[in-house]
Amino acid sequence: xxxxxxxxxxxxxxxxxxxxxxxxxxxxxxxxxxxxxxxxxxxxxxxxxxxxxxxxxxxxxxxxx
Numbered sequence: 001x002x003x004x005x006x007x008x009x010x011x012x013x014x015x016x017x018x019x020x021x022x023x024x025x026x027x028x029x030x031x032x033x034x035x036x037x038x039x040x041x042x043x044x045x046x047x048x049x050x051x052x053x054x055x056x057x058x059x060x061x062x063x064x065x
């Protein structure tokens with residue numbers, strides 16, 4: 001899966017969590033996080049495969065394994 005698609009999937013996950021959240025504060029935080037992932041998705045084609053010091057996708061994927 002390309003990096004852009006991975007970020008989009010993470011954003012969708014955050015927006016899904018926001019839609020199920022009862023707390024207005026937590027809902028807002030999930031939406032903010034989703035928006036940041038969308039921003040990363042938009043930037044990923046521009047950066048290509050440059051090395052990153054911190055890769056949030058890799059970190060997030062490692063948590064699920």
